[in-house]
Amino acid sequence: MSEEIPVRIREIAPRLTFQDHVVATEVKLELVRRLVSAGVRSFELSSFVRPDLVPGLADAAEVFAAAREIPGLTLDCCVGNARGLSRAADAGADSAYFLLSADEEFARANIGRSTGESLAELGRMTSVPGITLGTYVIFAWGGPSGPARGAEEFEPLARRLLDLGVDRWILADSSGYAAPPQIRALVEAALEFVAGENLSVQIHDGRGMGLAALPALVELGVGTIDTSLAGSGGHPAMPGSQGGGLCTEDAVQLLELSGVRTGIDLGRLVDAANWLAEEAGAPAKGFVRHAGPVPGAGERARPVAFTW
Structure with missing residues (x-):
């Protein structure tokens, strides 16, 4: 029996980076292959939104x-309406x-409707079969x-989402x-409404x-915890903004050195981050790929209590 991994890292670079950095489909698939080789199993792979x-x-x-x-992967996506949700289910x-x-x-700039109108659309989407539906809370x-x-x-907003029957959230x-104090306060409030396993946090x-x-x-x-390889990412509705996600390789190093297992090979992750920045030409940040991992950070972490 495999050991339980107490922290699930969901890699969002295939969506967050390439929504603002146009590349060929094969480049995206090569990124996924490299991440899988490093031990990543959970992805936000793309968005089913208007291609224009x-x-x-x-x-x-x-x-x-x-x-x-590729067997054994969890593949998620973003959607903006019921049509996008049906396309995601079909895919x-x-x-x-x-x-x-x-x-x-931002709601009006990104989707073309208010937050209230978006909630009404979400309510109409709860009856689409064949796929699990959750929601982002962007700019939470x-x-x-x-x-x-x-x-x-x-x-x-949390109460309204539960009224709609939507209890899987990405803050x-x-x-x-x-x-950290603001992170803790809002997450603690969210956990009054939904279980921890239904809650994700994504930091840009x-x-x-x-x-x-x-x-x-x-x-x-x-x-x-959502992270983005090499801290990459951006948004076409916010050109020039610092839209990158929390750097995956930096996050994995911190967690592993703190005794929290991720199941991810840091060395291969750094190689993938360098490939993304250099070969794919994607804007990238992060520390580990420049300075190198702390010795021992790529080894399996001991299952010790995390008491920070």
Whole structure:
């Protein structure tokens, strides 16, 4: 029997990077192969959204068809409406997450409707068969231009989502507003409504606080932590913004050195990050691939208590 992995890292670079950095389908599949070789098993693979708005992900169905040939993977996606959800189900996605923005201005720029109108659309989507439906809460901690948000602002939205029967959430710090106390407060509020295994947190590390959030997420029992290889990513609706996700290889090193198993080979992960930056030409950040891993960080971590 394999050992339980207490932290699930879900790799989002195939969606977050290539929605803003257009490459050939084969480049995306090569990235997936390299990540699988490093031990990654959970992916946000693409988005089923309008190709005229996000041309970099127009090949979502082809990417899913090829990735489905690799056994043992969990393949998720983003969707913006019921049509996108049906396409995702037809492509064989395990789960689809609706793009719900807590920020009204971004909601209209990204999807073309208000947050309230988006909730109405999400309610209509709950009857689509053949796929697990969850939702993002984009800008859960505030932004892109608005003030910070906390638990008090989040709770009415949480109740509305449960009224719709949607209890799988990705809380996204899309502008990187949150330091560990803010991360903890909002996650604790969310855990009053949903179980930890149904909650994911995704941090876009534009302000350099992403790694600091990891101890709180692990201690609180968040089921999934979303990361992006080489800290890559961006958004076509926010050109020039610091849209990269929390760097996967940096996060894995921190977790493994802290005694938290991830099941991911750090050396191969660094190789994949360098390939993404150099061969695929994707904008990239991160520390480990430049400085090299701390000796021993790529070895299996001891199953010790995480008490930060």
